[in-house]
Structures are given as C-alpha cells and as structure tokens.
Amino acid sequence: MKNKAGKTGVLLVNLGTPDSPGTKDVRKYLREFLMDKRVIDIPFISRWMLVNLIIAPFRAPKSAKVYQQLWEERGSPLMFYGEDVKNLLQETLGDQHVVELAMRYQSPSIESALTSLMSQQVSEIIIIPLFPQYASATTGSVIDKVMEITREWQIIPSLKFINNFLTNELFIEAFATLGKNYLDQSEYDHVVFSYHGIPERQIKKGSVDNYCRLGACCDTYHKKNQFCYRAQCFHTSRLLAQKLGLVQSQYTVAFQSRLGKDPWIQPYTDDIIRKLPKEGKKRVLAFSPAFIADCLETTIEVGDEFKEIFLEEGGEQWQLVESLNDHPIWVECLRSLVVQAKEEVVSS
Ligand SMILES: C=CC1=C(C)c2cc3[nH]c(cc4nc(cc5[nH]c(cc1n2)c(C)c5CCC(=O)O)C(CCC(=O)O)=C4C)c(C)c3C=C
Numbered sequence: 001m002k003n004k005a006g007k008t009g010v011l012l013v014n015l016g017t018p019d020s021p022g023t024k025d026v027r028k029y030l031r032e033f034l035m036d037k038r039v040i041d042i043p044f045i046s047r048w049m050l051v052n053l054i055i056a057p058f059r060a061p062k063s064a065k066v067y068q069q070l071w072e073e074r075g076s077p078l079m080f081y082g083e084d085v086k087n088l089l090q091e092t093l094g095d096q097h098v099v100e101l102a103m104r105y106q107s108p109s110i111e112s113a114l115t116s117l118m119s120q121q122v123s124e125i126i127i128i129p130l131f132p133q134y135a136s137a138t139t140g141s142v143i144d145k146v147m148e149i150t151r152e153w154q155i156i157p158s159l160k161f162i163n164n165f166l167t168n169e170l171f172i173e174a175f176a177t178l179g180k181n182y183l184d185q186s187e188y189d190h191v192v193f194s195y196h197g198i199p200e201r202q203i204k205k206g207s208v209d210n211y212c213r214l215g216a217c218c219d220t221y222h223k224k225n226q227f228c229y230r231a232q233c234f235h236t237s238r239l240l241a242q243k244l245g246l247v248q249s250q251y252t253v254a255f256q257s258r259l260g261k262d263p264w265i266q267p268y269t270d271d272i273i274r275k276l277p278k279e280g281k282k283r284v285l286a287f288s289p290a291f292i293a294d295c296l297e298t299t300i301e302v303g304d305e306f307k308e309i310f311l312e313e314g315g316e317q318w319q320l321v322e323s324l325n326d327h328p329i330w331v332e333c334l335r336s337l338v339v340q341a342k343e344e345v346v347s348s
C-alpha cells in the first residue's frame, strides 16, 4: 500500500563545484572533496599530507584557471543545471512532492537540504545521487553522508536510495537523442564513450568473491559484477550503442581524469585518442555518459583538451555530445526513478 501520511521528499545530490572560480574557493572545494576517504582511499595521515601539502597548494591555481574557462554568467553549469532540473522535476511531480538539490561537497549541503525536507513534514525521502553508475567515491559517498547525518536524528523517515540508473531506458534514450542530433548532421568514423576513471584498487576492494579482475570480467554485466564501476560503464556504452545502431567496431570505451601515480581503470582516453587517427578514425563523436550535467570533466577535458590532442595527432573532427543538462527526457527519467522508488516503498 502506498504511504499516504505525508509528502514525498526527493533529494537530488550531485558532486559539488567551487563557490567561485577563484583560487581560494577552488582550494576549499578540492580540500573537502579530496579529504573524503572514499575519494582518496589511503590512511588519514597520508591523505592529509597529500591533499594539504601537495594537491591543494599546487593544483588549486591551475584548476582555478580551468574553472574560469568553464564559468558562465549563471555560474558553474553543474550547479545551475542542477537547479533548473530540480525546478522542472518539482513541476512535473506536483505538490505532493518536495524536491531539493544538494551537493556532496560545498553548497548547498546535504544536511541543509535534508533539514529543509524534514521541516516540510515529508514522510519518506527518496535520495537520487546524480551518478548513473555506482562508485564508492560518488554514490557510495552520498549514501554514507546521508546516513552519517540521519543517524543523529530522533525520527528517521523512510529513506530510499537510488544506487545507479544506467539501465533506465529514459536515461539511455536521453543521451542517445542528443547523440543522434550529431550523427544525423555529420559523418563520423568512430564514437568514443569516455567515463571518469577511478583507481583500480577501489574496484578490487568492492568486488564480491574477488570476481572483478579488471579484464574481460567487466565485458558482461550481471549479478556478480553489478557494482563494478568499470562493468557498469561498459554496459552503459553497450546500451547506448544499441540505441544508436552502432556495432562494436564502431565505438571505444575509455576512462579519463587519472590523478596520481597509482593505476586507474583502463584504457585511458588520452591513449585511445592518440591511436585513433593512425587507424584512419579521423572524425570522432565523443560522449561523457558518467556525467548528467556539463562540468569541468566534460566541457573542458573532453570538449577542449582531448580535442586539442586529437587534432595534433592527425584527427580532423572531434565533437563532444553535451550532457543531459535540462533535457526533458532526463527530467522524465528522474520522474520515473521517483515513481519506481515509491512503488517499492511498502508501509502499513
Ligand atoms: C562519475 C563521477 C565521478 C567519479 C567516479 C569521480 C572520481 C574521482 N574524482 C577525483 C578527482 C577530481 N575530480 C574532479 C572533478 C570532478 N569529478 C566529477 C565526477 C567524478 N569524480 C565531476 C562531476 C567533477 C567536476 C566538478 C565541476 O565543478 O565541474 C576534480 C576537480 C577538478 C580538477 O582539479 O581537475 C578532481 C581533483 C578522484 C581522485 C576520484 C577518485 C575516485
């Protein structure tokens, strides 16, 4: 039976972005983000020294310059598209729902969004981490934070977490629709699906029965590797390729944004794009399906930096497919996640 006692709270949570593209705010953001033990999963003292003595001082000024390129009149796209989507979802769900947006790092905080939902007397909260594929560093961290906050409460409402949504048909349809706009307009030799990488050890640590060895085990997606981020990314690409009518030889899956010297999941996108022109693949369409909104990782890294490498290596056209942002099918996808989650909530 459906819960009729009160409204349903919906909490959308994305990663977070600096308050401004100035070095001070970027440093503050990087410190909070990278001190998360699920992001840099090494002992506290080593993490503290790495983040505070090396990454924050040296990376912050460089990252700030890149954030300045990304920044628009309305601010960081990750933030303003988040707000737009929150409003659109609220509109479509109606007044029996209260939708809030939070960021895992910086603002608006998860705590303030949860407090706002509770003040509106919601009887259940559906938490949607805005990451299509589960990773401990992203979805895991959001779930961890929500539990850390709510465990202090006297009353804990019914909480429902969306773990991942890569197989949601509307999610696939939304990205495929954006991609088709480009495929219909121009001829491409190849498609690259580039996902944010993670350190290999984070996959191994989470692997049940040591199933995931980061090889062919990730080529199929099933119960045993359902939480393997690499397998989820390959599966997302298969679903997208299917929808776009691509066969396996027409696309490559790769991982970007490696930080530090430890091995991250492979293949690396920059290695792949250096090889493609030599194989005669000179016109490439690139998707970033780990991100639901334009951000530094899509617009700048895939859209600008990879393009520069690709053209230097003899490529002729490198086109990024923009992210889902405020696309109506994406809003519909979020609505479907809420509806499904509500159907699963059983109460007396
Ligand atoms: C799929 C989502 C993401 C995963 C997985 C992820 C893992 C991860 N990231 C870092 C380090 C950095 N990431 C940075 C930016 C950034 N990362 C994601 C998403 C995932 N990260 C997004 C959406 C963004 C962009 C935010 C924006 O404001 O636009 C950065 C900061 C930028 C920079 O200085 O390059 C760092 C650093 C690690 C170590 C990691 C490990 C699991």
Ligand SMILES: [Fe+2]
Binding pocket: 196, 257
């Ligand atoms: Fe990241």
Ligand SMILES: [Fe+2]
Binding pocket: 211, 212, 213, 214, 215, 217, 218, 225, 228, 230, 231
């Ligand atoms: Fe795997």
